[in-house]
Amino acid sequence: MLPDARWQRIVIGGSNNFLLLHDDRLSIWVNQGSGLVRRMALVLLVAGVTNIDGRRTVVSVANNGEFWYRGRNLWPKKCARRPRRNSYFKGCIREIDEIMFETLDRLFLKTGVSPSDIDILVVDVSLFSPAPSLTARIVNRYKMRDNIKTFSLSGMGCSASMVAVDLVQQLFKSYKNAFAVVVSTETIDPHWYCGKENSMMLSNCLFRSGGCSVLLTNKSCLKHRALMKLNHSVRTNIGSNDEAYGCCIQVEDKQGYNGFLLTRNLTKAAAKAFTMNLKVLVPKxxxxxxxxxxxxxxxxxxxxxxxxxxxxxxxxxxxxxxxxIDHFCIHPGGKAVVDGLGKSLGLTEYDMEPARMALHRFGNTSAGGLWYVLGYMEAKKRLKKGDKILMISLGAGFMCNNCVWEVMKDMENGNVWEDCIDSYPVSRKKMMNPYAEKYSWINDECLNFVRMDFQTSLLPDFK
Incomplete structure (x- = not known):
């Protein structure tokens, strides 16, 4: 790496600027959304779903807490009647714009860096790729320079943020004294799965809205403002293996509903990719x-x-x-992912606490998830100057992308956790999904007869 490219780092004034501050407009609380869950059960019944217990199990094992962060199109119209024909393009744009522009506004305000100073812009959103691109929307909104280098990454799943960081690292070798912005988020609501397959319904329970904007630079004169320095970045892609490629994939079910399929080969692929990545990273x-x-x-x-x-x-x-390594920033992709990685690395409860609490509080926010875990560490005042942080990300493809950061100054600023950090960590008992207890009625045997009654009374005989 060239000397001028050594200081790839975040130079923002505090994590408030790159961890999305959710507002009430994007949130649905369990107690307020009980009718929503009842409607979910009704939709399953009318649609002819027989294994209600399987659906309740999927919801209860998601390990998310009582706060949902979703957009305004959580329940698409006509979802239970037929495969959707409406692309919900406006819903995608609205959800993305709220996250991108809010985090970028805060980023530019707190750092004092003007949008016209940005040399490189990378946006990673896996499931939404409009034309013009999302980077073009940002350039237009902030009237950025005409020679800015823009990159839109799609289809890379939960590891996309680390892919973007690695891309910036490589670009910094060619562009000296440059500023780069990475925006990581995902569209959730327009991709809500409306079918009956258990393996495709898990994504409905895991994924939540969220995102971040990160500012990096290789300007040595800004070393004193750096929060972290990127020491190492290693990417591993095992997509040549058919099982790994298909373990986490977007498909249509037999009824024509689009969804995200998670197979049993996912854990095997994750273990293989992670092991191969560590073989390269560990000696460094x-x-x-x-x-x-x-x-x-x-x-x-x-x-x-x-x-x-x-x-x-x-x-x-x-x-x-x-x-x-002093701190382990594990992608909060799900309880099994966090527990599996923690066990394989021999981590303690203290080490896995940030990932578990991020999953409980914010859910799986896809590419932005790692920054919520980092925000928890900062809010708990764990990050001290000289500490090393290992960021572990896994994503569709199948990929494992890991980064090692060095803390350049004590990080104790308030961030997205500040309104609830005193309530964390929560006990294992409290981490159990509240649906398992509050909505156990979904598993009642009488619901099978209700489903039959619906079919008998609502469907006319055309014979």
């Missing part, structure tokens, strides 16, 4: 003494097993990532 971040210890112990156990195979018991030899 761990001290020599830890690498030597791992090599010696592995060699000793291998020889011992070869000499006495009948008496040797299987034992794992793992690297201690904490010798080179």
């Amino acid at each position: 971040i761990l001290p020599i003494r830890e690498l030597l210890r791992f090599a010696v112990v592995s060699f000793y156990k291998t020889n011992k097993k070869t000499a006495k195979p009948e008496s040797s018991s299987p034992s794992k030899t793992s690297l201690n990532l904490k010798t080179g």
Whole structure:
């Protein structure tokens, strides 16, 4: 990396500027939305869904808290009647504009950087790619320069934000003394799945609205303003494997409803991609003494097993990532993802707390999720100068993209967590989804007869 490209970093004045401050217009609270959940059950019944218990299980295991952050088109018209014909283009634009422009307004205001100073603009939204592009909307809104380099990333899922950061890192090698802005968000409501497949309904329960805008630069004169410095970035793509490619994919079901299919191969693909990524990243971040210890112990156990195979018991030899990393920023993609990564890395409850709390409070906000986890660490005043942060992201493709950041100054500013941080962390019992208890009536056997009654009374006999 060129000397002038060393200081790729966020130079914003505080995480308020890149963590979306949700407002009441975007939120639905469980207690206020009880009628909404009842309507969901009614839609399932009228649509002819027989396995109501499966749907309730999907909702209850999502591990989201009592606050929903969704746009205004949560229930598309005619969703239960037929495959939607309306693209809900206006809903997409409205949802995206609110997130992009609100976070960018705060970013430019707090940092004092003018939109005309931006040299590189990267926007990552996986499921919505209009023409003109979203980057063009931003350029038009803020009247940016005509020689700005813009990039619109789509289809890269939850790991898109780290892809964008890596792209900026590579561009900084060619563009010196430059400013770059990365905008990460997702359109959720227009892609609400209206069908009956359990494997495609999980996305309805996991994903929520959210996003962030991040300012980076390689100007060495701004080192004193930096919050973090990007030390390493490693990307792994195992899309050549058919199972990995299809484990997380947008498809149509048999009734013609669009949705996001999550298969059982997802965990296998994630483990493979993550392992391959660590093989490249670990030698760059761990001290020599830890690498030597791992090599010696592995060699000793291998020889011992070869000499006495009948008496040797299987034992794992793992690297201690904490010798080179202070904080672990795990993508809050779901309870299974967080728990699986935490177990494989040997992390403690303290290490996994930020990801679990971000999932509980904000849900899976796709590409913006990692920044909510980082915001939790900052709100809890965990991030001190010199600390190393490992950001772990997984996304469709299948990809694993990890970054290592170094904290340049103590980060204790207020952010998107400031209105609720005193209530966290919550206990494991309180983290259980409230629907499991409040709406257990959905599993009542009598609902099967209700469904039959609906079919009998509402559907005329055309014979």
